[in-house]
Amino acid sequence: MVAALILGTLVAVALRAEAGSGFGPSDWAALRFTLMQALLSAGLSVGLAIGVARALARRRFRGRSLLIALLGAPFILPVIVAILGLLAVFGRAGWISQILVFFGLEPLQIYGLHGVVLAHVFFNLPLATRLILQGWQEIPAERFRLAAQLNAGPAAIWQLLEAPMLRRVVPGALAVVFAICLSSFAVALTLGGGPRATTIELAIYQAFRFDFDLGRAALLSAVQLGLTGVAGFAALRVADNEGVGVGLDRALRRWDGETMLARCLDAGWILFATLFLILPLSAMAVAGISGMFLLQASVWVAALTSVLVAAVSTLLLLILALPMAAAVATGRSTLIEVAGILGLAASPLVIGTGLFIVIYPFADPFALALPVTALVNAVMALPFALRILVPRAREVMARYGRLALSLNMAGGPFWWWVFLPRMRAQIGFAAGLAAALSMGDLGVITLFADPEVATLPLQVYRLMGAYRMEAAAGAALLLLILAMGAFWILDRGGRWHAEA
């Protein structure tokens, strides 16, 4: 069904096309730039995330759970808001530049490939950290107990416990971040400093609205999907699917990493991540607080609409993702997993247009605006959900599958008594992420937008389009609070809440 939605809409667009023009030199340049920035962004995001996740896994401190919740914030923000937040810190007139100028130095030059990568790391480092932290969480508490008993040093723990876990988790995280960066457009263009930073997604946009060349839009979109597919397959091939085993669900205690050096290193990692996240977010908060008082009733109605869409979308996601995760875990198909990752690289413009072409002959697109938005948001969140659910589902199946078979326990009872309780943390995390993503997504609503029903991100854009930048910042802050609230509540619902 997911593949049908993504590929079907693509085919619908392609079928509507008249003779499209082929792949020109500028498309090759766009492809090169897209690949380069996506590879760099994915490598750097995941590389840094390993350090941050390791530090977070080893340490307990006040505000840790708040920090982990904040990790959900950046990639749910409307792109334009996040860009303005980043620039308030790193821009030509940003905080860092102001300090540099104060000391008689040149202001920071943010526009260029490094700016694109910086922004993508800001968006994806938190996500990668959560995915990898999840890996640490899945190492049974008993292993660390045993390691402490055997007096294993950091090197031994790394080699025996952590490195094998990373081999399992990191390829998937890389593939997800790579796919997200692949379809980047506004971030790449704005921080890339001009048309040098043209990505495939921008070329799709151009083909669609500048040239109205649907064939080209479909072709470019297929290239984007193909790249993601290759990345997805490669990640699954490289990834080690041997589980780390299942423990007795005991509370975790760590005895390692107590040396001064380890403490300082971990503190450094955590401080780095916190500052990198908090500074742009607080810039947004500062900009938004006064604007919060300017919000009209229609913005609050839009907020309510967004919460409803997010709720439906989260429910849909779980209905889709849990059976898929179970199917992948019992080894029925890796194709399912790849199909899940494709959702990330599907251009919202092409999906929206495709759906429009499919729906238009049969029904009023406006009447379907909200259901379609909820469905597309669920599909967009699916890749994240699968990355979160699958590793744990594999373990549960490996540990309890045979036992359940020998007890002739299948279907409902197995799900109810064994599978779901052991997946609680992962389900909570996945649901929280889906809710937050859905709330922040502009996606297809712009094509289906019903004049009377607007979502909150759409209202943010409308406020900006009407010069009301201050109110827009306020609405964006409201969006941030709502999305983080949803994430926090659902993620908390999972009992072990990232107690890695």
Added chain:
Amino acid sequence: MKYSVFAAAVLSASAAYAEKPELTVYTYDSFVSDWGPGPAVEAAFEAQCGCDLKLVGAGDGAALLARIKLEGARSDADVVLGLDTNLTAAAAATGLFAEHGVTAEYSLPLAWEDATFAPYDWGYFAFVHNADATVPGDFKALGASDMKIVIQDPRSSTPGLGLLMWVKAAYGAEAPAIWADLADNVVTVTKGWSEAYGLFLEGEADMVLSYTTSPAYHLIAEEDGSKAAASFAEGHYMQVEVAGILAGSDQPELAQEFMGFMVSEAFQSIIPTTNWMYPAVTPAAGLPEGFETLITPAKSLLLSADEAAEMRDGALAEWLDALSQ
């Protein structure tokens, strides 16, 4: 019996409801938003037509045209409002539009002769800056200066395309050289107007591509006189926003009535302080206070719809070439 009476009542009620004709107008998103002209226009027209006016927002001008092309002749839309002269040639070429039949005393700086599309507002593109800054007086001085500007990408934004046409209309074959000089002034290029304007307000650039009317918003709505538009000696390129009737409309008379309403006092007096553009027909009471402070370009530049369509791809290639170095 009781049941059939009930059914008859429901049927006649829905029939009565259906008797009120519905006029569907496709427009750009910022027109229908709570802060745009949409709500006031809807109320004013419904008060006179005894109909239900449905305003549908679809992205911006270019997305609007794409939407009409996608829907084709079966579109529910009766009127399309919000294309500009860079798009009208492509829109007319679809053959989906009928003649508008509107006549009015336009206050545009040039004669309007298009029989398919009628204008409802217009403005000049300009670089907006902080009023206390000293700014260059034309593109050449801008290129030679170290002023930083932020502009929009012509591939994704209407003002971005407008700037492309501005340079082309002012300099013709010299345009590539102008762009080459401007390249080091461009801080960055954004997807749309909002991003660029937001960046400018954050202090990322000294000037931003917007409209001569932008300072009027700050002056009238925020009582803030700190923004101004730079007057360029080459003249300023115009954006004329137009509307047209779809040939496939099932409400041709109502559509006609709407077009007449569009150039009437009621509609035109809403435009200046909601769309922040000049009305196509100046209202009897004149422009709102504050508009007299705006710059008046010495020369108005506008390529005809056909010229614009013809030059577009070449101008884009020149732009890409100059800024990708």
